[in-house]
Amino acid sequence: MISEAARDALSTWLATQKALKGAAANTIDAYARDVGDFLRFMTLHNGEIQGLGALSRITTSDMRAWMAHTRGGDVGPRSLARKLSAVKSFYRWLSEREGFEPTAVLATRSPKFQRKLPRPLSPEAASDMINTLDAQSLTPWIAARDQAVVTLLYGCGLRISEALSLTGADLPLGQVLRIIGKGGKERLVPVIEPARAAVAQYARLCPYDIPRNGPLFLGARGGALSPRLIQKVMEQARAQLGLPATATPHAMRHSFATHLLNAGGDLRAIQELLGHASLSTTQAYTGVDTARLMEVYARAHPQGGG
Template sequence: MTESGPLALSPAMSDALARWLETEAATRDRSDHTITAYRGDLLAFLSFLGGYLGEAATPKSLASLTQSEMRAFAASERARGFGARSLARRQSAIRSFLRWISDREGFDLSAALSARSPKYARSLPRPLTPEQARGALDIVSTGHDTPWVSARDVAVMTLLWGCGLRISEALKLNGSDWPFREALTITGKGGRQRQVPVLPVARDAVAQYLQLCPWPLVADEALFRGVRGGRLDSGLISAALRKARAALGLPPTATPHALRHSFATHLLAAGGDLRTIQELLGHASLSTTQVYTGVDDAQLMSVYRAAHPRS
């Protein structure tokens, strides 16, 4: 579905969409992946409106949107095979755009915005156990023919597991961030900054990598380098963990992001409180962090069912 198809956007709508995406990227620190997804969400919605209303959607035509059009779009997406979770995510992007454009154009879209999103059961994160995480790091430490590359991969993964960083956050670190102090200042989603304590094991892993790395440490250049000296690509960390996953027989959910999940889950199991974990992870809402209590409860019930004499 493209803007040049039979239901092409009007120039005014195309301009509005581009401006909204620019605003999301600039003020909310959305990733390129998220902006691409948002663009697809809005093109799907606006193209649907063009067919439903019989003419290309314009900013002014959106002023008359009601729950009826929103429900019709949801029904159309379900008919195309969209599940509740995917549809809820798509509708969230659409609502953000509609709120933005209603403020910009000065009309009231409360009727359309009152349409409910589909309910769905949030899937629980799937962290690694401490033993699985240690085993994966052990394999990664010897997983590459070039020792400094192995040390680099271990250092990145140790930051994910030991500090709860997103992989994008770890790979944004520059030479000026080293040497690590007691805590790192991390800028996460939405431009939110947080202080993340650095464990000695993480500091030692990065120090070992830097000792072996053939590239000089430069203040305004990447801390973690690719073999050609550029900023490390996250896909290489995923590939290293994928090899370790295969060697250990771990499920496909054992990804770099699962190491961040592991940080939160292991901290909660050790007695950490949700508010502190929320701050360490950089979650905007406590409800996002609360999903980890479900992981802890699920693990507890698994142990109970396996061990209880009446099971």
């Protein structure tokens, strides 16, 4: 049970996150769930519905109790860190609006966890993956569709959601694609010739009329293609190739970034192509180490070396 005032505050904060920060629908849903669970816990923990006054008086002990309770529900350190981040963000906003000191909440330490670095495929494995998709379906247009999607992930560094959000209006693909990424951020992505050719081949073979204002990639019955189908066909292909479970659609995007960097690409340019807000995210994506970063820095700023 959450007090009406707390529920209204949460709704207003979520609307602010969506309007001012462009948070995606999935992010908003996660925030609502995480902060809502926190507020419900505090009601049970303190034995009374938590109005805004009670929420402003939450102590370090209360926070420890919530962390312990959440961990006890088989929630891993990474998920707990995400939940705590949402609660802190809500409290930062609430304390400014209501004029109280949120130190007990903001000072709560996030649990430590080992960040999993993405595992890009080798250039040969990425190429084998794309070629093997041709044999995963007995229906030629579906095989061409799957190849086209995965070629866009690897050749242009798109997220699967971005590839599947392309519409018939994007046909025929030009030299550059305008992509709306996470948080509504727009970026321009160069399109390599194999990606243009793969999409053109799919469009030629597709038995349905691809609507100008509808999805470019269609399912077997003519509706929008589900990302799960691409995940599934890649599972089949990686089993045939003996590739690890980490060879996922997202790994193709990682591979795009890593192979560009290894070929001498500039880290900041790759950051822009991927649509990352921070360089550290791109660094993790490519698995680039600090020594390599310093090499890039020294080349860009030779006077910095001495």
